[in-house]
Amino acid sequence: MNDLRNRVVQLRRFGGPEQLEVVDAPLPEAGPGEVRVRVLASGLEYTDTLIRRHLYPQTASRRPPFVMGYDVVGEIDQLGDRVSEFKLGDRVADMTVLGSNAAYRTLQASHLTPVPAGLDAAEAATLILSWMTAYQLLHRAAKVQPGQRVLVHGAAGAVGQALLVLGGMAGLQLWGGAYGKHAALIRELGATPIDYQREDFTHVLPGGFDVVFDGIGDDGYRRSFAALRRGGLLCAYGYSAGVQDQRRMTTMLMWIARLYLWSWLPGGKRAFFYSINAMRLRHPGWFTEDLKRLFALLASGAIHPRVAERISLDEVVEAHWRLEAGGLEGKLVLCPDLSSPRDQRAA
Structure with missing residues (x-):
């Protein structure tokens, strides 16, 4: 029995x-x-x-x-x-x-x-969505290069932290947007903190950022696009602002559609929405390859989720x-x- x-x-x-x-x-x-x-x-x-x-x-x-x-x-x-x-x-x-x-x-x-044997199961689980999203945003979507100036919104969150850690390993210059109480954490992760309550991130860096990662949405997408340098890239991957405001799904989908229209504006800036599920559907081999790489980083002690x-x-x-x-x-x-x-x- x-x-x-x-x-x-x-x-x-x-x-x-x-x-x-x-x-x-x-x-x-x-x-x-x-x-x-x-x-x-x-x-x-x-x-x-x-x-x-x-x-x-x-x-x-x-x-x-x-x-x-x-x-x-x-x-x-x-x-x-x-x-x-x-x-x-x-x-x-x-x-x-x-x-x-x-x-x-x-x-x-x-x-x-x-x-791999010996990994803590809970730590391994943190890599599957949050760290995978961060890794693919950096290396599959934005294809970042050492020295690029990058802004990470929601930098104290799970994906934000992973973007800072992996971005630092990739040799990026990093800024992390969050509330002021998270400033110490963001510095610890190797980025310059931007306090949403006291600073306007669109004017922090003269000349603009090379890449902005935005999982917040709403008017933030527009402002993130404005914060880019000429030829810069906005990678959107979420819309937490819409959830907090209890918006309808159609509203959030309209925000995403607008991103692609902005890429036609003068200035050479680009914007697109990353979906981990769409990426896995198109490139299933990448998902396994990237997760194995993250597990190896965890096993070696290179990352500490x-x-x-x-x-x-x-x-x-x-x-x-x-x-x-x-x-x-x-x-x-x-x-x-x-x-x-x-x-x-x-x-």
Whole structure:
């Protein structure tokens, strides 16, 4: 008799964190070409708030109830037919968009990236979306060169921190936009802080920036474009301002469409929107190659992703409130094996 138990974080209906619930679910079985993993770590992303509020284009066609969970590091505990490249006990990673905030889940073996032995699962999980986004923005999208002057918006966030660290390794001159309370962190990561509450980033650098990375959106896109030098590049990759203002998805899509129109303006400036899912669809080999490179950097100690807190399944709803409030200087990571504070008190 199988005594394994599956629990998942399910979205009942689109809306706020209160629409999430942790429920018991059937234990999945690995089908042909699949593996089943015991989930060791699954990141809680700001992107999850977009999915939950029905503001994420890639999941726009899905309707609740469904299981949340954008990425996963897990240990294989069941192999489906025709899976020969992995064995029981292997640790693997994948970007799933949905379904990984769970104790167990199945994955396509062809989509998996091996996780080197000895890596902390929670730290490894931080790399799959946030650090991958940063790496590909720098090296696949912007194709940065040493010495370029680069502005990173939201520099204290998960992607922002990764952009500063990886940008420093690439030899860039870096500025990081954030609220003043994060200035020490931004300096620690090798960038010059820009305080949004006291400074106008469009006038910080005479002549303008070579590249601006903007995950905030709204009027910020226009101002980021204005902050570029002649021939500079704006890489947009998110629209957190629209989420905070509870805008509709169509509004955010209009912001993105406008970016491409600006590239036709005089001055040679360029702008485009980066999507990690679109990039993976066009170049699936890049995703595996880049994630292996990030895992190698983590294994060597060259990078140290910040895990703000490891949380249990029963703490996910509170974690989503914290995500929406902002101000975290690291990543929240779900570790299903952790007992909840309630269980700890009972013990």
